[in-house]
Amino acid sequence: MSAPLASKLLWLAFIAFVVLFLTLPLVLVIVFSFNMSALTSLPLTGLTLDWYARLFGNESFWPALRASLVIGVTVALLSVVIGTLAALGLARMPRRWAAIAMTSLSAPMMLPSLIIGIALLSYFVRFLKIPLGLPTVVLSHLVIVVPFVVAILHARLASFDWSLVESAQDLGASPSRAFFTVTLPIVQPTIVGAGLIALALSLDDFVITFFTIGSGNTLPTMVWGMVRTTLDPSINAVATLLILLSIGSTALALSVSKYRG
């Protein structure tokens, strides 16, 4: 029986290939951020923290990090409030209506960021006539982040046992008291997880930020400037920080929400 073995080996090779394909490029960026040579190329020439020292000495780094974190945390908090309310509303709606509402709310996930970015740019500048800056970036990020938060919480509430809330209300709890003492504690891990995913999405966004920030930088727009203009090797250092921030918050999200596949 060599055929099943051959097929097993082929599948194994395929899985190994995809796993390497998914991880190797990110691993290489991280490895090169500690490499002595100024060129991002093999062979490795020795270990150094110089690129991080140079990055932290770069005067545009700290404002960009600060802007990224301020935007990310604000977007996470706002989108969690908006998204949780929406998911709760959807959960109590007739299935057909909820499906239609869900599809419409998810539409922004399907559009290229470029189109959302330029549409918002013209809307802010020409129609609303408001100056671009961090607030416009926050509003813009909500467009793409809220659908993710709603989708995550909607999936969680699909398996929620509503009889618990009804029992609380039968025992005399007001709807808001039942929400804060029964519903919220049960879905809280998912809410925290969704908030961290929102943070990761916001930290990672480049295209929409680029069009709606006006002047100033976030980490991704700073990386864009470095990729385009210089061959500054500290780009590997800032790229590594971005990878760690976004993957870190995703991993944290999966672990707090006890994600099990």
Next chain:
Amino acid sequence: MGRLPRLPRQLTALAPAAAAWLLLFAAPLAYFFVISFWSVRARIMRPDLTGRNYLATLADYGDVLLHTLLIGLAIAFVTTALAYAFAFAIRFRAGTWGNALLLLTLITLFGGYLVKIYAWKSILGRDGIINGVLRSIGIIDEPLTFFIYNANAVVITLAYFLLPFAVLPIYGNMRAIPDSLIEAARDLGANTFRASRDVVLPLCERGIAVAFLLTFLISVGDYVTPRLVGGGTSMMGHFIETQFSFGFNWPMGSAMAFTLMASSLVIFLLCRIALRQLISL
């Protein structure tokens, strides 16, 4: 607070999301669509009702549009096929490792868009990692230049970025397929390929369509990848973006964007019909 009847309560809960959707998504898109009929004179945008921008898009950028749609199709095909095979491996072939592979897919989903493109630029580039390896083991003396700054580099980079997005909806469909269904097919004499083709594939039609649409739309609208690794590869996104940076012709950029989206949707619907035909064969 008095007890509100059921329906209004649900609508109140949905109100903030609905308001955000209306004011920050639907209204900007509608306004942006209106702009596509405006005209520009002496670099000043004026309200108008002209179809000239659309005619100019087709006349001046028709070949770029075609090229963009073809590259988008290539990326969507490669990514969706790879995603189907990987989702199949996670669900039916990886055993207890399946969850770890799924976790890896979820985590690489958010690994940084710009960082991922930059990573491929440093892998494929003239002084990049592949050339470095080949030179240090003595296979080549001069760096090879055909890895980067062409359409292949764009396809590889975007397929890499989009793969996790494509795996999840297909896997979502596969998770609902019970093992017993596959076993039944095998008991009836189907080999793995037949079982996958006749049982699994039809049940994943929706997930495949979502994966294909997502990868296709994001690819045709991308301008960062062609600019960083595509060299002279001309894609619509690049020319649309230019209207907003150097060209300052927003109406033209808007007409180009809506032409791109409309033609992409037509192509997607044709592909979906083809997929249904293929599955029911």
